[in-house]
Amino acid sequence: MSQINFKRLVSQKESLYLIHSLVSVIDTQVNIQTADGQLLMGEASYGQSRYPVEVDGEVVGWVFGPPKAAAIASLLTYLATQELEKKTLAKEVLDKYREINLFYALSEKLNACLDVEEIATLIILEAKKLIHANNISVMLLDLESQKLEVAVADGKECEIKAHLMPGIGIGGCVLLNGKAEIVNNVWNDPRFVPGENAITSLICAPLKTQNGCIGLINISSEEAVNYKAQDLKLATSLALIAATAIENAMLHKNKLKEERIKSQLERYIPPQLVNAIITAKEGDISLAPAKKNIAILFSDIRNFTTKCEELPPEMIVGYLNEYFTQMVDVIFSHEGTVNKFVGDMIVAMFGAPAKLVNNEKQAIEAAIGMQLRLRNMSINWIKENFLTGIGITSGEVVIGNIGSPQHLDYTAIGDEVNLASRLQGLAQGGQILVSANVYEVTRDSFTYREVGNVTVKGKRKSVDVFEVIY
Numbered sequence: 001m002s003q004i005n006f007k008r009l010v011s012q013k014e015s016l017y018l019i020h021s022l023v024s025v026i027d028t029q030v031n032i033q034t035a036d037g038q039l040l041m042g043e044a045s046y047g048q049s050r051y052p053v054e055v056d057g058e059v060v061g062w063v064f065g066p067p068k069a070a071a072i073a074s075l076l077t078y079l080a081t082q083e084l085e086k087k088t089l090a091k092e093v094l095d096k097y098r099e100i101n102l103f104y105a106l107s108e109k110l111n112a113c114l115d116v117e118e119i120a121t122l123i124i125l126e127a128k129k130l131i132h133a134n135n136i137s138v139m140l141l142d143l144e145s146q147k148l149e150v151a152v153a154d155g156k157e158c159e160i161k162a163h164l165m166p167g168i169g170i171g172g173c174v175l176l177n178g179k180a181e182i183v184n185n186v187w188n189d190p191r192f193v194p195g196e197n198a199i200t201s202l203i204c205a206p207l208k209t210q211n212g213c214i215g216l217i218n219i220s221s222e223e224a225v226n227y228k229a230q231d232l233k234l235a236t237s238l239a240l241i242a243a244t245a246i247e248n249a250m251l252h253k254n255k256l257k258e259e260r261i262k263s264q265l266e267r268y269i270p271p272q273l274v275n276a277i278i279t280a281k282e283g284d285i286s287l288a289p290a291k292k293n294i295a296i297l298f299s300d301i302r303n304f305t306t307k308c309e310e311l312p313p314e315m316i317v318g319y320l321n322e323y324f325t326q327m328v329d330v331i332f333s334h335e336g337t338v339n340k341f342v343g344d345m346i347v348a349m350f351g352a353p354a355k356l357v358n359n360e361k362q363a364i365e366a367a368i369g370m371q372l373r374l375r376n377m378s379i380n381w382i383k384e385n386f387l388t389g390i391g392i393t394s395g396e397v398v399i400g401n402i403g404s405p406q407h408l409d410y411t412a413i414g415d416e417v418n419l420a421s422r423l424q425g426l427a428q429g430g431q432i433l434v435s436a437n438v439y440e441v442t443r444d445s446f447t448y449r450e451v452g453n454v455t456v457k458g459k460r461k462s463v464d465v466f467e468v469i470y
Contacts, residue, residue, distance in 0.1 A: 003087055004080050006053065006061040010040045015079055022075055030065035030072050055080045106238075110245035114252045116140070120152035123217065123242040128154065130234045131227075133219045135199065138242065140207075140215035141166070141175065148175065148216065169193035171204050175213045180205040180236045182227045186220075201225040203232060205239035209247045217242065289400035294351035295359035295438065296397070296417050297336070297367060298424035299327065299390045304344040307385050319382050320344060326373050334366035339411055345424075349412055352399050360394050360434075360441045367392060367432045368470045387429025393420040394437045422456035423465065432468040439466040446470075 009015055010032060019041070023030060031042025042064075051073035053061040060080055063073040106126055113119045120138035127136050135155035139148045148164040148171060166176045170191045174181055183202045186192045199220040207215040217239045219231075301307070301323075308316050324346070328338055331348045335356055339347040348366070351359035367390045377383040397414030416435075423433040439448060451465040 004055050004060050004083055006034050006080065007038070007040055009080055009083055010061070010076070015076075018075060018079070019072060022072060026068040026071055028066050028068045030063055030069040032072070032076070033062045033064065035059050035061055053077050053080060055084050107241055107245075110241060113245060114249050116246055116249045116253070117152050119242060119245045119249055123238055124152060124154045127217065127219055127235065127238055130238075131203065131219055131231050132221060132225055133203075134222045135218070135220045137218045138207075138215065139164070139171065139218065140246070141213070148172065151215070164193065170202065171216050171218060174204045174206050175216055178206050178208055178213050180232055180239065182229075182232050184224070184226055198222055201227055203227050203235045205232075205235040207239050207243035207246060209243050211247075214243060214247060214250075289398050289402055291396050292352055292399045293359070293394070293396050294349050294399065294412065295363035295392060295394040296412060296420040297331075297348040297350070297363050297390060297392050298345065298420045299348075299367070299370060299388050300345040300424050302387045302389055302429040304386075310385075311381075319379065319386070322377075322379060323374075323382055323386055326377065327370050330369040330373055331366050334362045334369065336362065336366050340409070349399070352412065353410070358441070360392075360438045361445055363392050363394070364432070364434065364438070364442055364446055364468055368468065371430060371432065371470065389424055389427030389429060390432045391420045391423025391425070391427055391434075392432065392438050393417075393423065393435040394441070418458055419456065419463065422458065426454065426456070426465070432470070434466050434468060436464040436466070439464075 010019070019032075029042065031044060031048075032040045034040060040061075048064045049067065049069070051063045051065075051070045052059045053063065053073055053076040055077065061076060063069050063076065065072070106122070109122055110119055113122065123138060124136045127133070133155070135153070137153035138151045140151045141147075142149050146165055164172045166172050170181065170183060170186065170189060170193075173191055181202075181204050183189050183192070183204070184200075186199055186202050199222055201221045201224060203217075203219040205217045205219075206213045207217065217235060219235055311319075323344075324341065327346055331338055331346075334350070335354070336348045336350045337352060339349050341347075348363075350356055350363040350366070356362050370390065371388070374383065374386060374388065377386075393416045395414070395416040397412040397416050399412040400410065401408040402411055402413065403409050416437075419435055423435065427433045433451065434442075434448075447469040448466045449469055451467050453462045454465045455462040
């Protein structure tokens with residue numbers, strides 16, 4: 001059926017004016033009828049020649065009269081063609097407006113989704129509204145196996161093409177070259193890989209992101225369908241929106257996974273070390289053993305073994321966990337790295353793996369904070385019985401991953417480490433003892449009492465020791 005209402009066209013004021021003007025010029029009588037014979041102008045006459053008014057290959061009306069009447073038919077054909085072009089343009093504008101609104105609404109829905117399957121489902125539902133199909137699927141590329149796997153499907157697509165790879169099959173070729181395709185007779189396409197579904201016509205659009213193609217949208221029909229450029233355009237637009245939303249969802253999923261892994265790692269590895277590994281660019285950080293200037297802090301509970309005999313083991317463990325939680329919190333707040341727990345002893349480093357402006361000052365502030373935190377513990381038994389001695393030294397040590405291929409520890413080895421351990425052993429409950437190296441760097445920042453020249457185990461020469469007054 002013609003899109004042109006010939007009767008309305010002829011009755012328009014502008015059309016009537018042109019028709020009457022031309023009739024006057026050619027000085028002849030004509031009659032004009034619709035394609036089905038309804039008289040619109042003039043009187044019915046017989047035996048006259050008739051001239052068709054055609055639009056887009058279809059006769060919409062007739063002009064009867066002598067040979068000069070052909071000019072009237074030509075005029076009406078021109079007017080009808082103009083009318084059709086206006087209607088076509090108006091329809092295209094309206095379709096474009098509807099399409100923009102549709103994709104805008106879809107984008108809003110997808111922006112609220114952070115689940116890949118939910119996004120794929122929304123895309124499939126939208127595709128079903130726009131394009132005739134028996135089967136629609138969203139397939140994603142598995143980076144490890146390099147296979148296209150069905151994420152979500154509608155119709156009979158659930159089991160299809162699980163063996164497709166980049167470059168194999170129509171979909172694999174579309175994934176590789178990134179160009180959407182219409183194949184209206186798949187059986188004549190040498191690339192087609194038959195699956196369980198007897199499809200005939202296919203639209204395949206790649207899910208393209210800035211980083212490449214991450215999958216496909218397959219739209220297929222079992223019966224022969226002549227998919228057109230407009231269908232391909234719609235499928236491509238859907239694929240573009242879907243790709244962005246799916247990529248965002250994948251990034252969100254990976255971020256959550258990284259956060260879970262990071263959270264688990266931080267239970268066993270110092271958070272500073274975890275962050276250094278995760279955030280470092282290639283070449284920025286090396287965990288291979290190397291010499292480095294750091295401050296080392298040893299903290300140990302006095303007479304812990306004796307205290308353990310006073311309470312059931314499970315209660316001691318509970319108190320010890322609370323103690324460690326509070327002490328580690330203080331160390332972290334001063335940018336320290338907890339190197340290890342040895343029984344009730346805490347070993348912390350300042351200046352590794354990340355550099356600090358003043359290793360020694362941070363270490364002393366952490367030590368004071370630890371002692372003050374203990375004095376204000378909410379659990380009275382811990383406050384009364386966990387009295388700690390702290391030793392701090394600084395200097396050049398070897399630090400990095402040390403151990404066997406099966407197990408590595410990020411730790412420090414050197415004379416200053418041993419000295420910090422000895423100073424901690426000398427410190428009484430509540431005391432903070434430091435070496436001369438630490439004292440010289442921080443003497444203007446803290447108040448000290450000189451303990452004196454002390455001989456410690458493992459050192460041939462005696463060392464100068466100072467107590468931090470806080």
